[in-house]
Amino acid sequence: MSQIAIIGGGLAGLAAATDLSLRGFEVVVFEKRKWPSHKVCGEYVSNEVLPYLNRLGADPLSWGAVAIESFEFSSPNGRYRHTTLPLGGFSISRFALDVHMAHRAREAGAIIHDHMEITGIENDAQGMTLIAHDGTRHGFDVVLGAFGKRSKMDKSLERPEFYHRTDYVGLKQYFRGEYPTHQVGLYHFGPGYLGISNVETGLLNVAVLVRSDALKGGKTPAQLLQEVIASQPRIHDHLAHATPILDNPLAISNISFLPRSVVHRGILMMGDAAGMIPPLAGNGMAMAIRAAQLASHEVAAYLKGQCSREEMEVRYARGWNDEFQKRLQWGRRLQRIMEHEWACNIGLQLTRLVPGGLATIVQQTHGTSHE
Ligand SMILES: Cc1cc2nc3c(=O)[nH]c(=O)nc-3n(C[C@H](O)[C@H](O)[C@H](O)COP(=O)(O)OP(=O)(O)OC[C@H]3O[C@@H](n4cnc5c(N)ncnc54)[C@H](O)[C@@H]3O)c2cc1C
Structure with missing residues (x-):
């Protein structure tokens, strides 16, 4: 029996794999996917996790990530405002980030099976047995769930989360165009919002979260994106002359921001599998990486015999809630405001009255940096 299994090789899974391998486990x-592959994501990562990534031997800036220092926000009427980001961040394609993180996890000693979907889990007195899509069975002492926002694992584990439905659709397209290098932007256009940043390839990442009815009437994601660019003045300023790169934007549906269980049937959940913050916060990846750090600490204590399995689970759930509950609440609150054009237009005006304005609001959805 091996010691630790991680279901899902996204950022939470790969960071935990590196951390726990470096600790000697x-x-x-x-x-489940064949690597490497693109993912729908805004591709901006907050610097709060940079010291930890560096400690794991992962250095996104040496992989070409673009340093991000400022933030531009625009309301549906096209009014916009800038702020310096309190901590800053970096922008890098998920394609590159996942490849480099997987490489680093393997260097640290982790075994990674790609193209292997886990379809079931059985608990017994000795530990847990994972059942893969090809029928093979694999036994472990500890299992970490890092399978993202939507996975058949939720169904197989009988998590109510599987039945959460929302109206949101996520899109991503790369563009060749001009955009201030060290800036990330968030632009509200009515039924949704669009983010822009430069990534390491010299292209612009454009990610959108939109209500699914915006695609009604047979409209394709590409047509919707063109409509959005034409309709919102500030987005138009930035993207009117930009050229799309992918044949079609990538699209995902059924995105839910409802609360989830942090520990379920003895599995410590990390990243989106434990709870997803609305993308407007630009903090989902940093939260996934930070959750990996918290889980690795507790799993190491358990496997070294410093606490019981139950204590590991309780301590992880408590640590996760202390760290993320406030940000998730802020993220959901802001998401609700963004659902109303008028509220967003007024909200932007009101940021003038908040001490620190936009930067103070950004801080509510972000954490502090940890090594
Ligand atoms: C439109 C949009 C824009 C966003 N923009 C940003 C942004 O700019 N900044 C930011 O920080 N966050 C952003 N996010 C959020 C961010 O993408 C996620 O929070 C982050 O990817 C979560 O990482 P994760 O490791 O939990 O999940 P993922 O990175 O999704 O990894 C989960 C992995 O598990 C695998 N998997 C699933 N089921 C199984 C199974 N049964 N067996 C084996 N493997 C399985 C999947 O294939 C996947 O590779 C955005 C999200 C959306 C939708």
């Missing part, structure tokens, strides 16, 4: 990661 045997770690196996199961990832």
